[in-house]
Amino acid sequence: xxxxxIELEGITVRKGRDLLLDSIxxxxxxxxxxxxxGPNGAGKTTLLNVIAGFEKFTGRLSLFGRHExxxxxxxxxxxxxxxxxxxxxxPAFPILASEAVMTGxxxxxxxFRSPGRQEREKTMQIMEMxxxxxxAKRPLGQLSGGERQKVSLARAILQKPDILxxxxxxxxxxxxxxxxVLDLISEIHKREDLTLLFVTHDFNMLPASMHRAVLLDHGRxxxxxxxxxxxxxxxxxxxxxxxxxxxxxxxxxxxxYD
Amino acid sequence: MTEHLVDVIGYQPIQQAILACxxxxxxxxxxxxxxxxxxxxxxxxxxxxxxxxxAVLGMLLGVNPVLSGFIMxxxxxxxxxxxxxxxxxxxxxxxxxMFSFLMGLAFLxxxxxxxxxxxxxxxxxxxxxxxSGVDIAMLTFVTLLLxxxxxxxxxxxxxxxxxxxxxxxxxxPERIIYYSLLFLTGAVVSSNxxxxxxxxxxxxxxxxxxxALQLTYNLKHFFIISAASGVGACLLGLIVSYVLDxxxxxxxxxxxxxxxxxxxxxSPKRNAARPKNMERIS
Numbered sequence: 213x214x215x216x217x218i219e220l221e222g223i224t225v226r227k228g229r230d231l232l233l234d235s236i237x238x239x240x241x242x243x244x245x246x247x248x249x250g251p252n253g254a255g256k257t258t259l260l261n262v263i264a265g266f267e268k269f270t271g272r273l274s275l276f277g278r279h280e281x282x283x284x285x286x287x288x289x290x291x292x293x294x295x296x297x298x299x300x301x302x303p304a305f306p307i308l309a310s311e312a313v314m315t316g317x318x319x320x321x322x323x324f325r326s327p328g329r330q331e332r333e334k335t336m337q338i339m340e341m342x343x344x345x346x347x348a349k350r351p352l353g354q355l356s357g358g359e360r361q362k363v364s365l366a367r368a369i370l371q372k373p374d375i376l377x378x379x380x381x382x383x384x385x386x387x388x389x390x391x392x393v394l395d396l397i398s399e400i401h402k403r404e405d406l407t408l409l410f411v412t413h414d415f416n417m418l419p420a421s422m423h424r425a426v427l428l429d430h431g432r433x434x435x436x437x438x439x440x441x442x443x444x445x446x447x448x449x450x451x452x453x454x455x456x457x458x459x460x461x462x463x464x465x466x467x468x469y470d
Numbered sequence: 471m472t473e474h475l476v477d478v479i480g481y482q483p484i485q486q487a488i489l490a491c492x493x494x495x496x497x498x499x500x501x502x503x504x505x506x507x508x509x510x511x512x513x514x515x516x517x518x519x520x521x522x523x524x525a526v527l528g529m530l531l532g533v534n535p536v537l538s539g540f541i542m543x544x545x546x547x548x549x550x551x552x553x554x555x556x557x558x559x560x561x562x563x564x565x566x567x568m569f570s571f572l573m574g575l576a577f578l579x580x581x582x583x584x585x586x587x588x589x590x591x592x593x594x595x596x597x598x599x600x601x602s603g604v605d606i607a608m609l610t611f612v613t614l615l616l617x618x619x620x621x622x623x624x625x626x627x628x629x630x631x632x633x634x635x636x637x638x639x640x641x642x643p644e645r646i647i648y649y650s651l652l653f654l655t656g657a658v659v660s661s662n663x664x665x666x667x668x669x670x671x672x673x674x675x676x677x678x679x680x681x682a683l684q685l686t687y688n689l690k691h692f693f694i695i696s697a698a699s700g701v702g703a704c705l706l707g708l709i710v711s712y713v714l715d716x717x718x719x720x721x722x723x724x725x726x727x728x729x730x731x732x733x734x735x736x737s738p739k740r741n742a743a744r745p746k747n748m749e750r751i752s
Contacts, residue, residue: 264639286641294639299632304739305507306682306689307632315629319641326625351687352632371640 216274217242217407218263218375223271225258225431232258234431235271242374245401245408245421247439250428251452256411259428260377263409264294276374290319293373295364297380301353309355310335310348312363316370338366342396358389362396369400375407376400382417394419415443415467427451440465478712487598490606491704494598494665497613497658499678499700500620503693504651506679507631512565513550513652514675517659518668519572520546525593525663526579535593536605539663543656546572551649596667598708598718605664612657619654620693623647628689666704670719674700677726684730684737699729 218240225233233255240246248256261267263275268282280288301307310332317331339345344362347355352363361381368376378397382390398421401408410422418439425442427435429451435442442448443465448456456469478484505513524542525535546568554561620627629637630647637644662671678700682692707722714721734740 266635266638289639289641292639294636296633296635299636301632302507304683304687305632306687306692307628308687311628311689312632315625315632315636316640318625318629321625323626323643324622367636 215241217276218409219272219274220262221272223259223262223269223273225255225262225267225269231431233262233269236428236431236433238426238433238436240407240409242407243405245419245423246410247418247422247425248409248411248428249413249415249425249442249451251413253430254428255431256413256428257379258431260379260409260411263375264292264377265289286319286322290371291374293368293371293376295361295368295376295378295381298357298361298384299364301360303351303353305351305353307352308348309344309350309352309359309363310339312352313339313366313370316367319371334370335366338370342366356389357385358393361385361389361393365393365396365400369404373406375409378408378410380411380413382412382414387417390417398422415448443467483599486601486606487708488705490598490601490609490665491708492701493606493609493613494662494674495678495701495704496697497609497616498662498666498671498674499696500616500693501655501658502675502677502679502700503682503696504627504631504655504679505675506683508561510561510565511672511676512562512569513655514659514672516550516565516569516572517543517546517656518663518671519569519576520656521660521663522593522668523572523576523579524660526576526583529583530579536608536660536664539593540608540657540660542572543660544653547649547652547656551645551652555645592667593663594667594669595717595719596663596665596670598665601664605661608661609665612654612661616654616658619650624690631689666719666722670723673723673726674703677703677723677730681726681730681733684733684739687739699733700726703729 216239218238220236220238223233223236224231236259248259250256258267262269262273265280265282265284273280275288276291314327314331314335317327317334321327321331336345336348339348342362342365344359344366347359352360355363365381381397382393385393394417397408398419400406401421410419412418423439424437425435425439426433427442427447434451435447443458445457448458448467454469456467458465458467505511521539521543525539527542528535528538531538550561550564550568554564626637626642626647629640629642630644634644634648659671666674678696681699682695685695686692703726704722707725708718710716710725711718711721
């Protein structure tokens with residue numbers, strides 16, 4: 213297997229005395245959909261930040277077969293999309309939903325070129341595909357949490373990345389909206405030729421097309437493999453240090469607790 | 471009265487004051503867009519104290535105080551960005567620490583400075599009516615630089631204002647944009663010490679942006695409204711201070727506040743964004 217699109221070897225991140233990531237290794241092939249799951253403070257977001265180039269680290273990180281540090285050129289950044297946790301936006305902030313989506317195109321345009329008709333059309337196309345064209349002229353800060361997350365997703369897609377990193381994109385959303393966003397993510401994974409990394413601590417709310425899980429605890433990988441194998445009561449109880457059981461229903465595995 | 475005003479406009483020092491007014495209004499209010507949208511109101515106070523400390527230091531060392539104030543501002547800007555990025559401290563906290571440190575430095579200098587205290591104090595108030603050619607030239611240069619920066623990097627600025635992290639993920643050189651903004655803040659504040667002075671510049675770095683925040687969701691219009699209200703406050707303030715023989719800086723700031731109050735009261739955004747159940751209750 214030399215075709216990993218993301219490859220980590222001995223990735224370690226320290227903040228002061230704390231070891232946030234302890235010699236993590238990971239290989240992700242093209243078009244995979246990987247869930248990074250673990251309790252709070254396990255290092256999930258840090259791992260994502262390392263791949264996104266937001267965080268300094270030691271160890272070896274390869275993207276598209278090339279070694280990268282946390283500083284990287286524009287071309288590499290463009291190929292790695294990022295969807296953050298729900299972003300707080302001041303209700304009065306002067307940006308419309310469509311303008312926010314269009315910001316996904318500006319890295320590709322480069323300096324001194326403004327978005328033109330082509331970018332506007334692509335923006336509307338993506339917004340229609342995500343069934344949110346009616347929000348185009350609404351101020352971003354006045355959208356609901358779910359709508360704002362869809363904007364984040366749309367702007368990341370407009371960037372046309374090869375890898376899409378998502379940091380708890382459904383946190384703080386209510387259940388129906390979580391489901392909608394998750395379905396949208398699965399839909400995108402099927403349609404676009406994308407490698408997805410999805411950070412979450414909520415194992416009952418996973419996108420249907422996620423097939424591999426990496427379980428993290430205290431900065432270490434404790435499991436890496438098929439998502440169904442990861443979802444065993446024993447493994448999860450150990451990970452979350454809380455008695456958990458799993459049961460199957462309608463072909464899906466769920467986790468329950470007292 | 472109006473005839474008298476028209477006569478007055480013919481005088482060269484008055485023309486110069488009007489030009490300074492426009493430049494001061496444009497530079498401060500363009501910058502206030504960033505100050506307000508990035509929620510860093512303390513940056514104005516902090517920078518003006520850096521400039522003030524620099525100026526006092528300059529007087530002690532026998533260097534041109536405007537120049538040393540300018541250099542001190544750029545130094546402060548150069549420290550602020552990396553410090554807040556590296557220490558994971560909120561920029562506002564870094565500003566708070568820098569602000570008190572620079573104030574201490576300025577007052578220390580004032581204590582040592584025995585002969586020319588009055589000169590230093592002038593930089594606290596500024597004066598639109600007694601500017602030198604060099605002051606005007608520097609102000610023009612800095613204003614132009616800021617306007618060009620906004621014009622050329624508009625789309626990058628929009629994303630950096632929304633989220634620096636998203637900007638970085640999109641391949642935008644957000645650090646360069648952000649640090650340039652800090653440097654421009656230093657440049658604008660220090661070149662306006664002679665116009666509205668170190669104390670009152672704070673008002674002009676917040677009020678025009680806050681005014682625009684009441685009125686538009688369009689970032690382009692935001693810059694234009696902010697600039698218009700800033701220039702308006704400066705010019706109206708100058709006229710009022712001339713006619714009623716009041717201190718010009720005070721008149722300008724009070725005028726800016728009045729414009730903000732009017733925008734707040736008539737804000738279509740605020741009125742539209744009011745939650746519906748609130749209306750039902752009241």
